[in-house]
Amino acid sequence: MVSVGLHALVSRNHKGCDLTEQPTAWENQTNNQWVRKRTMGRKTSKKHAGVNADHTVESVSGGNADDNNRSHKDKKTTHVPQTSFLRKQIDPETAKYFAEIANAIEGTEIDPEERSVICGNALEETRGKEAELATDYIISHTLQTLLEGCSLDHLCSFLQSCAKNFSHIAADRSGSHVVETALKSLSFHLQDNENHSLIEHALKKICKAIVVNPVDLMCNCHGSHVLRSLLYLFKGVPLEEFHSTKSSVGLAERLNLKAPHAKDNVSLQSVQIFPSLLKKFVSEMLNAASEDISKLQMNQYSSLVLQTVLKLLAGNEQELLHLIRVLLGSSAGNANAGNLLEGITIRNILRLVEETAYSHLMEAILEFAPETLYNELLTKVFRKSLFRMSSHHCANFVVQALASHAKSQDHMDLIWEELGTKFRDLFEMGKSGVVVSVLAATQRLHSHEHECCQAIAAAVCTGDEFPKCIVPRILFLENFFSLRDKSNWSWPHGTKIHVVGSLILQSIFRLPSELIQVYVTSITSLEEHHVLEASKDPSGSRVIESFLNSNISGKQKRKLVAKLRGHFGELSVHPFGSFTVEKCFTASNLNLRETIVSEMLPLQPELSKSKQGPYLLRKLDIDGFARQPDQWKSRQASQQSALKEFYATFGPKETKSFEKESFLADTVSKSKPGKLKDIRKEIETTLASAKTSNTPFLAHQVSKKVKRSKDEKKRHRKDGESESKRKKIKV
Template sequence: MPRTVRKARPNKKRGKRQTKEEETPENGGESGFFMDPQGQAPSEDQPMENASSSHMYQEQHFQAASFGEIDEQMLGYFKNVEKMLDDPQFETAEDQRLFVDSVYCEVEGNELRLTTNYSCSLILEKLLKISNAFQLRVFMDKLSGRSVELFAHRFASHVCQTLITLAADVVEREVIEGKPAEGPEPQDESQGVLLSMEELVLGMCEDIKPVVGGLISQQFASHVIRYLLFLLAGKRVDEMGDRKGRLRSKKSAKYKTENNDTLTKASAHASSTRSVPASFKNMFRTLSTELAINSSETEVRTLSVHQVANPVLQLLLEMQEDDEEGQKAKTVLLDRILWGIVTDVDSTAESKDRDSWFETLIRDSVGSHLLEVIAKVAPTPVYNKIYTTYLRNKLEKFSLHPIANFVIQHLLTNARSPQQFDMMVQELSGSFEKLIKGGKYGVIRSLIEASVTLKTSEKEILRSLTDALHMPENQDRKEFVNCVMRMWNLEDWTNSPEEDKRNLRNFHLQGSLILQAIVKMPAEHNNLVISSFLSQNPDTTFRWCFSPVGSRAYQSILSSPEVNIKIKRKVLRNLEGRYVDLAKDKFGSHIVEQCWSVADIDMKERIANELLKRERELSEHYIGKCILWTCKIGQFKRKREDWVEREKGIERKKEMFKDILEDEPVKASKKRKNF
């Protein structure tokens, strides 16, 4: 539909909100690039000068770059362009290409001005997203040599971020096809030859290399650097799964959502890596060296607790390859973050500076995130040194800390051996009740998940959990699932009014995750959950299916390979007569799909008959019609024999692959024993 009213946007500025005093011309306005002694930003025709060495991070002050104002005629033209982009009327792809070409013709010579203008930068992002590879290369070429100013600019940084994201697809295509996408021949030979996207990206990296240490701690440039690192390392960007805000700031993500601007989402079928040229890997190592090896220890530690620079260090640690150069950069970076811990990994001598620094880092709201990554990627000797020197015999203290407990969770889930994990369990086994009272349920969940992975200490962990819930071994544990799902002890459950017991909002997310993890344990251990679940009235557990938290726990019992098929069939029978109600619920419909995947042919016929009786009702429901399609009720109704043959064929395939899948855990368990 055509837009009749243009939404006002002046109050939705991206980036850090500034006071009137900060925005005055005397102090330079928003953070951007260097000012000259007279207080004037470099003009478009004035070459940028190296302001500082990359090692003098604290002395770099990026001030606003100004390339001139946009005249009213250009602003009016771009508003019309935005209307066309928001409500496209192109009949063919060629029409769209010609429109984009005409816009770029109008833009020519004003790229830098438009990129640094608030309104026009937003429109440029939309334009870039429908541009072809050649148009993107031309636009990036116009920005060459100005990367530092643009990365550090409040508005231009978002344009660069979008441009780098789109460049990733172009580079991958160049690598696969062996040549860049060609465009029209230049009319003026003096314009030269247009570089490939690979060369343009490398040129951008060369621009920022001398000051990359300062840029990663700059408010607007840091997110662009992270995108660039993803591109160089050949990683696929997924903004939709960016829960820690390492790719886009919270304000930027909120703005994108509110304005229906599509965030980048990696396809479920796409590989997590991209094809990139060898030169990109070399440049990634160069930037890693610049940040890790050529920086002093003091500088790296300063960046470790810097809110903007810290996520860049996390990415550098996670994305290093397993080759010699990658491991060297990782170990040097670890050594400098943790005050020479790699150098002294075999030493038993105390280091008071390192000890006090680690205590500061693990309690710091920013630095602790870096320790979480270190627990995951550190070489085994370094991991062992961290555990034995700083965390052993202190696990309870740090587990109860509001910030440090997240580091402990990562320490537990990344334990290097079953024997080491057993020591951790032994230390924390008496702390479960304190953890529950203190609301540190994630530590308990991490213990259970690590136990499932390493196949050890299951009995000890479950005994500690039941004791904390006041359900000793000699007592009836019928209410175990009810207590865990709410993270209440037995007295809390017994003394609660019936209304609170029936209120599904009392379900606790971490309790549900703990239950889901226990179900993955071997049958001798998950029997605690299964027996408690089956002892409940089916009407009670049926209500779980309509809760976002409860339905996940219910579903985990049906999906776990460790739960006996006879138990799953009993659960399916308990739901007979209720499948239609489940099929019309956004949470219950997932239960129906899971039931269908584990049901045998006889049970599938019962479910199908139940759905067929109310086919019309389901077909008119936006979720119910999806269940009809999943269960192929149309075929069941008209060609039942074909439907039966189809479902039997699916069952045969499952049985065939079942033997293959069951052999894998046996091999894995042998490896663990040898280890």
């Protein structure tokens, strides 16, 4: 007999009954002994989209700054049993037909038009049997190929035929892949506006089927992913963007390590393909699930769906307010501004944020909530509870989100009041992510920056060792606070540098130099072998680079660079150290630059084979130094002089004063980074093209400008003459 798909059935019914009316349940997946060796590119592990193998939910709001795992410590996630159905058996003739279709179209080159016809005809044969075919492990792969190659008419027809059993298909391991392939194919047709009405009609039919019982689908690991794809399709967001979303991107933005992605903002807010359909679907889905909100709050898969809805409704304040108040459990009808949380049990929210799924959901709520609602959540719900929440393995992520999305200095004052004196306690509890989030918030809002730097320094170092020990202990944050006798701690050779400690120092070195002098003293006091070890570490090298990119004086930077003398060669061929070498060269004076290039010169063959090596060879002009050292020095001095002159003329006021023998690195971070980057690229391009010329940089630019202006005058004169001739001819 033909395989019945993923699960073996308890009993088989050969009668032509309605699939949705069968009460027989599937066998438990853990007791399923039928496993196919042929995976056909589909994952067979327990790791599902949006959920790690250990069932850790990855937040749509983006990442976390702590190493703590919420899921394995929290076993209270609500399990919602799925409504199952009995699939009719596939007859041998149908199975044979689709096997022949698979052999005909898979792995063979066919004319696109002919392929579309074959795929369309094959999909016609699925009419009335979509559920059993889509949930069959083997035939589902063939259906995916057909849906990728068929026309829009056949695609929409297939989805409309699936509408009756859409929820059952989407909740199946194989069927969910079929549905997602269909939705992905639909997204490609959205580029043509003429297709929108046809697509919208098909989507409306699917929505009507889903809202009958959305809870089971939202709480299913496969159905949750299908629903999120469907929601992104309503918004007009390409499904590739949804599937490629990385939590690390959101984390970088929250910690000020990366500017908000402009492309994401445009795709989520400006593009409105089916805005009314999205709002109506969300509204009806919430209405149908109104009695099960407590289940949706606690389930990890439904939490992911709700986070996606919050993200897609960003910018629609009224819809967001309504949705968030429902998710918070509000019983009030229409709350007034300033009293939006009326009727909500605050104690219940404080209890829920200690659950894995709800803590993720609350992160998204805080990210997308309008300022009025954020203000009430902070002042009425979480105030006076921040430190207690920070000590919890789930709730501490909510505190991080509160800090990351604080809207004003008043908000920062409230957060600082409760957490500013607790940094050492947070470090000892392993909640360093809370500290780095608060630090990033103080930097973003320009509030309590100096106090925050002082508090971090005091938390890791006191007494006679201050301030020398600050940077080493932050670099090895977890190692230091794991010891009982911290007074005898020393640099742990061979130990990987702590990621969050690295993030803290990177944030600190972006602050004005007058606020971080103790950190400057500490990092420039490091032993030479410690600087070398940090430069070879993926996290440590970032700290060295951030220091060399900062607005700290060139003298202090060169003090650190000099500690690497004799090791620039080995660092240049190291995968992480090569980036440090580049920053060292930029921050150095002429003598140190010559030292760096001299040490790299014998390693030219190795550099040409490494990943970063060819770039370093060009950037540092090592070949030019090998051939003509004197001319290389002259070019470096000319470049320094040109850059000084340029910034003295066109740069901001604070960049017009240069120290003796200092390079551009002394002042770059004081100016707008985007503009300076473009200006620097333009200068280096011009200098590279004029390496053999001894003409000063600015004079070279002026001469080009004069020459260009003369050419333009000649062209305008010729254009004027030709225009007058045309007028004469017309007359």
